[in-house]
Amino acid sequence: MADSATPRTADTVAVAFSGGLDSTALLHATIRAAVDEQRVLAFHVHHGLLPEADGWAAHCEAVAQELGAGFACTRLDGAPGRGDSVEAWARDGRHRALHDMTLAAGADLLLLAHHRQDQAETFLLQAMRGAGSAGLAAMPRAQWRDGICWARPWLDQPRALIHAYALQHGLRWIEDPSNGDARYARNRLRQSLWPAFPAAEAGLAQAARWAQQAHDLATEVAAEDLAGIATPERLDLTRLASLSPARARNALRAWLAGHMQAPASLVERLLSEWRPGLTASWPAPGGEVHAYRDGLFWAAASPQPSQAEVVDLARPGLHFQPRWGGAWLVEAANPGIAAQRLTRLTQRGRRGGEQFQRAFGTVARSLKKACQEAGLPPWRRSGPLLFDAAGQLVAVAGLGMDARAFADQDEPGLSVRWLEDSALLQSEGAAPKPA
Template identity: 45%
Template sequence: MGAVDEHGGQAIAVAYSGGRDSTALLHATAVAALEQPGLRVVALHVHHGLSAHADQWLAHAQAQCEAWAAQGLPVSLVWRRLKLNQNPGDSVEALAREGRYRALTEMAQEVGADTVLLAHHRRDQAETFLLQALRGSGIAGLSAMPSTVDRHGICWARPWLAHPRRAIEAYVAQHGLSHVEDDSNADPRFARNRVRLTVWPALASAFEQAEVSLAQSAARAADARACLDDWLAQSLAPLLVPGRADALSAPALLALPLPHQRELLRHWFTTCTDRHLPASSVARLTQELPALVDTGRSIQWRAGAFDVCLYRGVLICRPAALARQSPGDDVCPTVLLNIDRPGRYALPQWGGELVVSVVDQGGVALSRLAHVEIRARQGGEDFQLGPGRPSRALRKQFQSQAVPEWERAGPLVFARDQLVFARGLGVDARALAAPGEPQVTLIWVPNLTI
């Protein structure tokens, strides 16, 4: 049920906002833990900083947990303050949700809990189904919230997902539990609030069983999704480029019926990015791919925070942030670097790092890297692929080795004005160390954090 924590017992965590539902769940879990000696309950509280009352909610959570602990319940509190970096056009709801789950994950790992309980109930599930339907979601969205899901080594469980809201209200009243009221729940800017405050009362009045029926529909969609996921996993495997789980053969995809193409594109994108491919991107890709594959063109499409790129009939995904550097750009400055040992050399100006690793052959002498320059492509650079082979323009070498445009992005490494390393090609043959000489190889690793 839980993992061994720093106190020597088992720990189970509860996401605790201080509101009615999470208060009831935390109390019920702590009471149940009394029957399992050694089991500790850890309340995880996230301070979003979005409300003027956030400090008061934290104080309430601290006081509540201390009071319960004084009564003998095996409960304690840990909390984390969020800092939301909002850019124009960003959804506050989405940012807060992503930040909350990230904070909950970190806190659960810190206290050694491998299970986090969430207080969502049947009304929440019905509302989620309705919201997803209004957004035009497919089977994945209509499945709403799973009762259990494993992410980052943690089981996220919703034990009350089949329970009606009134049962939780009754539990709170029975035990005289105090809780906070989130003022943002009345803010009509948030879609869920508009459904909850305006749509739901009318819906429940017209259809008495709306909560039960919509939750049942979500459960049936979840069953269908499980079957679909199995089919997608089996069908996607033959379409992938051998050795590349992130590279999809466009011709192989186009050989399938159009509905299959759309579902496989969505599944592939989610597998690569852990994001959903926007409906507009699905439509554009399936419409434009046939002509592009026939003509052999290369292109990239923006899909939210990622780009979907086509090169020589192969599709890959990459963070859109990596698209900013192209030959001739002066965004990233020349950097002087002293590489004196194996390791990772961060280059924040370039959005990544050079990884230097010891090799037995095919590398460059470490001594040659004592004073190197990290530069952008300016045009006119040449590169030698192997000993005895002619040096050719860097652009032509990229083409001859079928290096996609997105894998050419990154710095060039020069030592005494001689090109030593280029991403996608490796170490220049003219810089190779002599046999038996201590040597290293270089790898450029872009920063993929979005």
């Protein structure tokens, strides 16, 4: 058992340590397998859900000290809301706490004590929820997330072997009374499935491995199909439709996954409802997806202020507007707008009747017409708009500066350009932030 505890060499190895049988055995085996000056840390998450939790934290600290591991504990804040899943709340909070403790310790390897029975249960629960290949793949042996490798070195080991290891080494562990609570689906499986079908564990775990391979293959195919038809900002729906139905569905699901956890119903609606030339929108988790000029676009939900506000853009840099979901990028430019004209701007949404002049020598057009001519999608036409102290339109998000606001040719000027949230990561280094 000890040889399989550490999947790779690292200066510091963290172990998620609940104090139960599995994590106690994993911590012991990891310490025995540590090499040279390798440091082993035990991280405990105090959920605060049961009266025994304080005693469990003390037990874990004592055991870690006995075994020669460092120890850290995080207590979760708050509690599940009414109607929330206690299991989901605890799982999400535990993941955040383990992530933060691992980074704080300067480690990038976190070991989890999941074993073959856990894998089989996860596969079965996902299947009962109607999951696809990604869900049926259950838990990966190792996965990098946010700078940390979450590794499960015992994923193929039966729990009986772990139990025998703990007895052999005289380990002591916690028995969580909630493990017998039949209100939780995983506990019901343990109480009914395994006693009735003891051989099912190995078969279900094997099925999860097949699902993982199928998912990996689907991911590779999607990457190839999307390479020529998509960017993170736009998916070419005409070219998507040229794929076979299975590959189109797979590619669309992969593209949406870059923005949200897309429900299967959304994938099916997009494929069945879109037709060439359609302009339409579909609600999605965290925002909307839009079909426009035969492309598919994602727009995150961004509640916009109903009232006008005053902003100062007289200095170069990124001027963040979180309530609008973006920022104004101000840079020196010629032609540009005089700095004094940008000191007190009114920022608001469209109200109707605004006119915009695209360039010198052109005719001012209605803002709606200007947006159409520029190919600005309908969902990006609401603003923000900037007006100077005299009420003259200065700039429009997505269109740029109004030519009527430009300074004289020999006068120093500033350009004003709107950046959506999706573009900020690429352009934050483009200019200094204002002091």
